[in-house]
Amino acid sequence: MGLFEQQQTPMETDAAIGVFDSGIGGLSVLRHIHAALPREHLLYFADSGFAPYGDKPEDVVAARTMAVAAFLMQFRIKALVVACNTATAATIKALREIYPALPLIGVEPGLKPAAALTATRTVGVLATEGTLASAKFKLLREQIAAATDVRFLAQPCIGLADQVELGELRSARTAALIRRYIEPLLEQGADTLVLGCTHYPFVQPLIEDVLGRISTWPVTIVDTGEPVTRQLVRLLEQQNLRKTGETGAVVSAFTTGSETALARAFSTLLNLKPKITGIKAPA
Known part of the structure; x- marks a missing residue:
């Protein structure tokens, strides 16, 4: 059969x-x-x-x-x-x-709920290279950006899923990776971050810690x-x-x-x- x-x-x-x-x-x-x-x-x-x-x-x-x-x-x-x-x-x-x-x-990355939450009209999308390069993601971003006038900043997070697989949810290396990926998004005005990989919610507490140290405004995190x-x-x-x-x-x-x-x-x-x-x- x-x-x-x-x-x-x-x-x-x-x-x-x-x-x-x-x-x-x-x-x-x-x-x-x-x-x-x-x-x-x-x-x-x-x-x-x-x-x-x-x-x-x-x-x-x-x-x-x-x-x-x-x-x-x-x-x-x-x-x-x-x-x-x-x-x-x-x-x-x-x-x-x-x-x-x-x-x-x-x-799929939660772009639609993020667009409803952002006050600065700028959303950072944390995801893998494969997700961000896919035609499906590009079409989703184009559609929601056109409908909401929100700017989506795509940030590939190379190595972050690997850190989760290793169980390094609070390590200094993981924190350094998160800071490296988040800082450019904040510099461009992002006030909302989309966790575009199912590994990333497990380091959300660490993401929040890093945001507490480097962000001068509240940042909302979207999980799907x-x-x-x-x-x-x-x-x-x-x-x-x-x-x-x-x-x-x-x-x-x-x-x-x-x-x-x-x-x-x-x-x-x-x-x-x-x-x-x-x-x-x-x-």
Whole structure:
């Protein structure tokens, strides 16, 4: 049976929700999902052995994302959250064409909410090179800039996702990277910062510390984890797929990287201890 045929099989409310990222960054989305849908079974895939995605060609990221999606479909998931901005930009359209019946949610930088929040009409967008170079992001920026007359300053944050993967959420090196990327945005008048990578919410406290030292005005930070979760809930309810039983949720995970590192991230960042299975590559 092919993957397309598999996904056409009627989905069950007790099936898991798949959540995928290049590494641990997607846990920043998964924590919102778990809080909003505590009864749902969650299946997380961390492609840490192939991370980061942000500095890889779009076609390479697209092929990898398609392989991960196909792997997760083997488990009859009832929804898929692509909790990676770079993967969403490269592949979300193709995924929706292949799996048209599957509730499928991607993430993208929160430009629209940021445009509604800025007083200086200048917004800084912190993201990976891959996200900022994608046609999807460029079109989104053009559309919202034209509609709102807000200026969006794109800032590639090379190495920042790597620091999160290493667990260096408060280190001096991470703080130095953040300052290097934020200072030029403040100098151009940005009063709102968009976290355009799902890894970045885990260093938001450090970003706020750095802003407290270098900014002379209040700066608002926009994260997209909550709106992604609201969209997931809406789609599940629309298709009558929301789990209503009293049985507890099961959280499990796969990783192409270190099982120990992912277990530590789950424990430290989400206070969860899922069953984690290491694999060499999605197949």
